[in-house]
Structure formats: structure tokens, C-alpha cells
Amino acid sequence: MRRLASVAVTAGMGLPALALADQPIPWATNFQPAASPTMEHIGELSTILNVVIIAIMVLVTALLAWCMWRYNARRNPVPAQWSHNTFIEIAWTAIPALILLVIALPSFRLLYFMDRTQEAEMTLKVTGHQWYWSYDYPDQNLQFDAMIVSDDELQPGQLRLLTTDREVVLPVGVPIRVLLTADDVIHSWAVPSLGVKTDTVPGRLNETWIRIDRPGTYYGQCSELCGVNHGFMPIMIRAVEKQQFHAWADETRARFAQSQQKPKGGKS
Structure with missing residues (x-):
């Protein structure tokens, strides 16, 4: 309901309301809705891990409660004593090993899946700076920098600390190779x-x-x-249909050709 209300308010202000746009929500307790196959697989792995964690918690809690009830001082004033139990020692070694195997198999499968694609239709190069991002579309011959929009320049509907002066425009349904580097210190390009x-x-x-x-x-x-302005390096991606992306790229190239400047991209 909160997301629908936000979209309605945005539309009412005359701003473009993009369906199912994803952003942080106050007091959220789960991931943002998945918008890529990688994020879908991450959500599935998270569910598996949560099931394993809850099962372990329930088992340990039940065993602890049973031991407290069965072997308390009132019921056992003279405690039993023994030094070894072969079955228990095998069990508490084999069961954790099986649990780790259950976790490891889908984890490795996801790591290989999200590593790289062999079927990329385009490439986006990302360069981190202190403290902004540079984007290069080698297939479209476009380059631009994207910097945070300061609080005093925000327009109605724009998100504080998340809005950039130029959007990264990408096509929907297209495998995109993303190459990443930096020219000063280590940064991390993250879109949940x-x-x-x-x-x-x-x-x-x-x-x-x-x-x-x-x-x-x-x-x-x-x-x-990455430094004093680490918290002021937002990423803003606008995903559009493939035809709209090509139109945006053509329009951007034409605009900068007319101004006789090096292509730096921009908002359409």
C-alpha cells in the first residue's frame, strides 16, 4: 500500500511514475523486490538459509529445554557420569557436515551464476571516483559522470542521498556486461x-x-x-524498453554532436 501511495503521489505532482520502482523503505524487514534473475536467486538462497537457521534454533532450544527439565538437580541429585558416547560423537560431526553441504551447493551455484555472462548484448563500464561515478557505454559511444543532487537542489519526488544529476539508462531484458574499476581508492557499486x-x-x-x-x-x-564522502555516492538506474533505450542513445549523441562537445550523456 505504501508503494502504491507513493506512486500515486508522484503521478499527482506531474512527475513520471515508473511502475514498481525500487528504493529503500523505512523499517523494511526484507529485501527490495527482485528486478533481476540474480536477485531472485539471492532471495531463494536466503530462504534456504533461514529455514536451516530456524531448524537449528528449534532443535537446540528443544534439546536445551529437555536437558534442563530431565537433568536438573531436583530430579537428579546424584548426576550420572560417563566419558564417551560413540553414537553422539559421530552424530554431532556428521549432522553439521550435512548442514554445511546443504548450504554450500546452492551457494556455489549462485556464485558461478552471478559471476559473468557469456551472452552479453552490451557493455557498461563503471569507474569509481572520490566521490562520484563515471559511466561509459562503449557500444553507444557515450560517456558521462553522475553526481549526487544536493539537498538544496532536490525537486519534489526526488530521493535524498539517492538522486543523481544524470541517470544510468539501461534496456530491459538485455544481458549487460558490467566492467568496474576505480581511479583512486576502492569503491563498491551496489544496487540491491x-x-x-x-x-x-x-x-x-x-x-x-x-x-x-x-x-x-x-x-x-x-x-x-572510501573516504569522508562515502555516503554521498548514489547510483540511479532507469530501466526502459529496448526501443526507448536506443532512442535515448541516439538523441544524446545528436545533442552533444550539435554542441560540439565530447558525449557525456544525460537525462532524456
Whole structure:
């Protein structure tokens, strides 16, 4: 209801209301809704882990309660004594090993899945700076910097600490190779609803990938402590249909060609 109300208010102010746009919500207790297959798999793994954790908690609590009731001083004034129990020692070694195996198999499968894609249709290069992001679309011959919009420049409906002066526009349903680096210190490019969080390291080119499943605006931030303005490096991605993306790229190139400037992208 809160999300629907927010969209309604935004539409009422005459601003573009993108369906199911994802952003932090006060007092949220779960992940943001998944907008990529990677985030869907992360949610599934989280469910498996929570089931395992709850089962262990219930078992340990039950055993502790039974021991407190069965072996308290009133019921056993003279405690029984023994030194070894082969069955128990085998059990408390084998059961944790099985639990770790149950956790490890889907974890490794997810790590390999989210590492990189062999079917990328386009590439986005991200460079971290103190304290802003640079984006390069090598396939579209576009480059621009994206900086935070300060509090005194925010427009109605824009999110504090999450809005940038230029949006990263990406197509929906397209596997996108993301290359990441930095030119000063280590940063981390993280967008929770897309399930991506990869460090940008000076002198190194890291790779990940995303495929956005639905249009909307997705927000993230730098997730690696990188200096005094670490908390002021937001990420703002606008996902549009493929035709709209190509139109945006063509319009942006034409705009900068007319101004005889190096392409730096911008909002359409």
C-alpha cells in the first residue's frame, strides 16, 4: 500500500511514475523486490538459509529445554557420569557436515551464476571516483559522470542521498556486461534490487552482469568505505524498453554532436 501511495503521489505532482520502482523503505524487514534473475536467486538462497537457521534454533532450544527439565538437580541429585558416547560423537560431526553441504551447493551455484555472462548484448563500464561515478557505454559511444543532487537542489519526488544529476539508462531484458574499476581508492557499486555489489579497484578490471526484468528506477550506493564522502555516492538506474533505450542513445549523441562537445550523456 505504501508503494502504491507513493506512486500515486508522484503521478499527482506531474512527475513520471515508473511502475514498481525500487528504493529503500523505512523499517523494511526484507529485501527490495527482485528486478533481476540474480536477485531472485539471492532471495531463494536466503530462504534456504533461514529455514536451516530456524531448524537449528528449534532443535537446540528443544534439546536445551529437555536437558534442563530431565537433568536438573531436583530430579537428579546424584548426576550420572560417563566419558564417551560413540553414537553422539559421530552424530554431532556428521549432522553439521550435512548442514554445511546443504548450504554450500546452492551457494556455489549462485556464485558461478552471478559471476559473468557469456551472452552479453552490451557493455557498461563503471569507474569509481572520490566521490562520484563515471559511466561509459562503449557500444553507444557515450560517456558521462553522475553526481549526487544536493539537498538544496532536490525537486519534489526526488530521493535524498539517492538522486543523481544524470541517470544510468539501461534496456530491459538485455544481458549487460558490467566492467568496474576505480581511479583512486576502492569503491563498491551496489544496487540491491538488481542483486549486484562489486568492488571497483584501482588498476584492476572486475566484471559482473545484470539483466533488468522490468522497467523502473533502481537506486544504490557505494558500499565500500572510501573516504569522508562515502555516503554521498548514489547510483540511479532507469530501466526502459529496448526501443526507448536506443532512442535515448541516439538523441544524446545528436545533442552533444550539435554542441560540439565530447558525449557525456544525460537525462532524456
